[in-house]
Amino acid sequence: MTAPYLVELKNITKRFPGVVANDGVDFNVRKGEIHVLLGENGSGKSTLMSVLAGLYRPDKGEIVVDGTRRVFRSPRDAIKAGIGMIHQHFKLIDSLTVAENVILGDDSTPPVLRLQDIQRKLEELSKKYGLHINPSSMVWQLSLGEKQRVEIVKMLYRGSRVLVLDEPTAVLTPQETHELFHILREMAKAGRGIVLITHKMQEVMEIADRVTVLRRGKVVATLTREQINRRELAWLMVGRDVVIQYKKKGSPGNKKVLEVDNVHCLSDLGRPCLKGVSFTVHSGEIFGIAGVAGNGQRELAEVITGLRPVTGGKIMIDGIDTTGLSPRQIIDRRVAYVPDDRLGTGLVPGLSAVDNFMLKSYRQSVLRRGPLLNKRAAYQNSRELVKQFEIQISSLDAPVKLMSGGNLQRLLLAREITSEPLLLVAVYPIRGLDIKATQSVHNILLQQRDKGVAILLISEDLDELFKLSDRIGVIYDGRITGIMPAEMTDVEEVGLLMMGSAGTGEMAT
Amino acid sequence: MMTVFSGYVIEKRLVPSSTSFVIVPLVSIILALLVGAVFLVLSGHNFWEVYKVMFAGAFGSIYGITETIVKAIPLTITGLGVALAFRMQLWNIGGEGQLYMGAFAATWVALNFSDAEEWWVLPLMITLGMLAGGLWALVPAIPRAIWGVNEIITTLMLNYVAIFWVDYLVYGPWKDPNGYNFPLTAPFSPAAILPVLGHSRIHAGLFFGLFIALLFYIIIYHTRWGYEIRVCGESPDAARYAGININKNILLVMFVSGAVCGLAGMAEVSGIAHRLQHGLSTGYGYTAIIIAWLSRLHPFVIIVVAFLFGALQVGGYIVQTSGIPSSMVAMLQGLLLFFVLGGELLTNYRIARKTPAYSSGDDAS
Known part of the structure; x- marks a missing residue:
């Protein structure tokens, strides 16, 4: 690969009070490549890309675009130099159309708008890269995946030759992710450079031409496609071996804890959502639900x-009808519940850890x-849980919204588990967590299973489901399209069922 | 983050600065007085004299201090009333109307049992006054709980209904036949009047305020119900998740909030006016909203802030008697509010030098 560099970051150092976020980092993007930037939360990925996008100014080091040294004083300078950043949280205005959003803040827009021309240009761009964007639709009507494509088309419209995407798949369904990757490939083929920030191994394997791994603000390796290997990447990222496979202990019990029988419900918009779901979860069993989000x-x-x-x-819990309770x-x-919206x-963001720990137990006689x-008693209990679950916390009285994602999830799990549940319902329990936090969450779930708790694990991460589940059920369009023991199936079969192509999986209960 | 001047940004503080809790309000008050001084000088007054008279009026004599406390009583009680609802993010703007309904119900008792020189007259006035205020607050609470109807508008509108209802009574059926046609009811019998402290106008309503503040504190921070209120206020989704009945709490909290405001109305008719009259409240229910916010909904701080607002009102009355137009006093009050609320920004935000990309080259170390 000898394509010329579009942009080079040389020896970038960026300090924040008390922390060196980037320490002498070298990073570059070639014409026509997809360069993945991999690292745990807090490894300095976002800081580095903010330097590239002109949001931060480095303390040391230089930025070279097309062979000439540049100084970015603001994101505007970076955009002019052809660098476009697509943030995790979209910067779009809901009440405007796609075209209006695209020209917002663009200096080259003439004072008298000719939206027709702009729309035509957007349609061309959209067609060229398969973005499927209608320039005249209102942004509030778009799905998250579509909004992301609007951000992409916005940067293309402004002539970006280097596109930086900050964890773009975090908000996407697997289908949308697939589409996005296709689009990125197309753009790379057309000679643009793509930088993708992620901490998902799967995505690296799937799309990277090159990968740069950051750890604690330093580059630990830059590998080309041929050199990439899952195990080594994981090791580079965390600096130690990661146990990929969990050992399964014992077999699940026979006691039916949760029985869901032909259940129907409506969505928030009042349309039929669940259309006859049936399954059973036994004590000491992790029952995984796979499916595309939504x-x-x-x-x-x-x-x-x-x-x-x-x-x-009808829904039965521990043999008792709980429908409508x-x-x-x-x-x-x-019944313990770890919701997707942590x-x-x-958790209550503005209340302290102590107050959050008693969210479900405040009615009990111990706290009365x-x-x-x-x-x-509440403080005593909180101190014990913080210690037991290794929750890092500055003060028991500080609002929990100041805590990191992994600590929040441990806090939440700690509370739910201490209620000694029969059934634990966990929805996307590792979403947004880094490897270390993911592992600790998984360990907690496995411990609970070994204690005999029935666990319903809803996830969109197939790796997670296969690692943890005893049985996997696939949900598609409000129906269970297949239930299989985890060791009797594989990712491909489950993936097919998730896409709605039923037939291979026999209904087994 | 937003830019102000190049090189400076306003950032949200993670934890509100603790020193600024004290310093910011003080500086804000000084700034308000300075700006007020400019206007006073421009209109040909000696600002130093005016401020001295105001301060002396509110704090300089026994009479001034007692009058300040007299004003602070309804402000404290209504401040506590609305603060309870605000804790649950129920925007009860109807404190004024609930106060009037409390005054109305208390007056009904006083007028109907004017011959009874019995001990139970005052307790009955308190009970019915609180009940009336509470029920008046339930009127907007019910549609809020069932259909999610915005309570800001309904509580505000019901203020006018309550005020005009009282006006109708004092101009009409309840007008004192011996009152020279003034819009007021007959004076209450001694059994319907709250006891006072010495020769001042400070009445037993003071103890209502202190007692409710203490009760408020215990309920919010030390009871299960208070915990539920805090969870509902911070995050209704989490409350539902934890199995808390939100609708029940909406009704309960609004009722109690209104009942406390109703008690303020009872205390005003029974402790100060000794009759129901047109213009009974000088907007206590509205000032209470500002007091509750400036106190960050903390019950004990509400007492202090209500006292300061009482002083401002009394000082205002005093300077009016020495020839300063009343509009000037209103302006001073407005300036104080403006600066104190503006200063709030600094306790939650800070102005920071140096932001990465916007800063000029020389300050990047």
Whole structure:
């Protein structure tokens, strides 16, 4: 590969109070390549790309674009130099059209708008790269995947030759991810350079021409496609061997803890969502639900935990009919729930760790002293949990919204587990977590399974499902399209069922 | 982050600065007085004299201090009332109307049992006053709980209904026949009047305020119900998730909030006016909203802030008697609010030098 460099970052150092985010980092992008930037949370990926995009100014080092040294004083300078950044959180205005969003803040826009011309140009770009964007649709009507494509077309419109995408797949369904990767390939073929920030191994394997691994602000390796190997990448990233496969201990019990029988419910918009879901989870079993996001997973969890009304069918927990019971009655049946929205549903952002620990136990007699709360017991309990689950926390009284994702998830799991549940419902429990945090979450789930808890694990990460589950059920369009023991199936079969192509998986209960 | 001047940004503080809790309000007050001084000088007054008279009026004599406390009583009680609802992010703007309804119900008792020189008259006035305020707050709470109807508008609108209802009574059926046609009811009998402290106008309502503040504190921070209120206020989704009945709490909290404001109305008719009259409240229910916010909804701080606002009102009345137009006083009050609320920004945000890309080359070390 001898294509010329589009952009080079040389010896970049960027310090923040108390931390060196980038320490002498070299990074470059060639014409026509997809260069993946890999690293754990806090390894300095985002800082480096912010330097490239003109958001930060490096303390040391230089940026070379097409062989000439450049100084970016603002993102505008970077855009002029042909570098476009697509952030994880989209910078779009809902009430404007796609075309209006694209020209927003663009200096080359004439004072009198000729939207027709702009729309035509956008349509051309959209067609060329297969973006499927209608320039005149309103942004609020678009899905997350479409919004991301609007961000891409915005940067293309401004003539970006280097596109930086910060964890673009975090908000996408596997289908949309697939489409995105296709688009990125097309753009690379057309001679642009793509930088992809990620911490997902799968994506590196799938798309990278080259990969640069960052650890603690330093480049530990830059590898070409031929040199890439899963195990080595994982080792480079965390600096130690990662156990990929979990050992399964014992076999699940026979006691049926959760029985879902032909359950129906409506979506937030009042349309049929679950259309007759049936399955059973036994004690000491992890039952994984695989599926593309938006096929009824969240609703399934909410129906079981009493947060969403059931419109048909029956749910039994520990042999008792719980259909139509209130969330509180179901909590009292010893059902723990780790929702996908950790901060805001599972935890109260503005309250302290102590207050969050007692979110479900504050009614219990241990925390009661007459009509008052027993604060001393609450603090005692919190201190023990923080220690036991290795939660890093500055103060028990600080609002939990200041904590990192991994610590929040441990806090949430710690609380749910101490209720000694019969059933644990976990939705996307590792979303957004780095490798270390993922491992600790997985260990907690496995420990619970070994203790005999029935676990319903809803995930879109197939690696996770295969690693943890005893059985895997696939959900598609509000129906379970197949249930299989994990060792009797493979990613391909599950993947096919997730896409709705049923037939291979026999219904087995 | 937003830029102000090149090289400076306003950043949100992760944790509000603790020293700024004290310093910022003080500096804000000084700035407000300075700007007010400019206007006073421009209109030909000696600003130093005016401020001295105001301060002396509110704090310089026993009479001034007692009058300040008299004003602080309804401000404290209504401030606590609305703060309870704000804790649950229920925007009860209807404190004024709930105060009037409380005054109305208390007056009904006083007028109907004017011959009864019995001990139970005052407790009955308190009970019915609180009940009336609470029920008045339930009127907007019910549609809010069931259909999610915005309570800001409904509580605000019901203020006018309550005020005009009282006006109708004092101009009409309840007008004192011996009142020379003034819009007020007959004076209450002694059994319907709250006891006062010595020869001042400070009445037992002071203890209502202190007691409710203490109760408020215990409920919010030390009871299960208070915990539920805090969870609902911070995150309704989390409350649902934890099995908390949000609708029940909306009704309960609004009722209690209104009942406390109703108690303020009862205390005003029974402790100060000794009758129901047109213009009973000088907007206590509205000032209460500002007091509640400046106090960050903390019950004990509400008492202090209400006292300061009482002083401002009394000082204002005093300077009016020495020839300063009342509009000037209103302007001073406005300036104080403006600067104190503006200063709030600095406790939650800070102005920081140096932002990565926007800064000029020389400050990058």
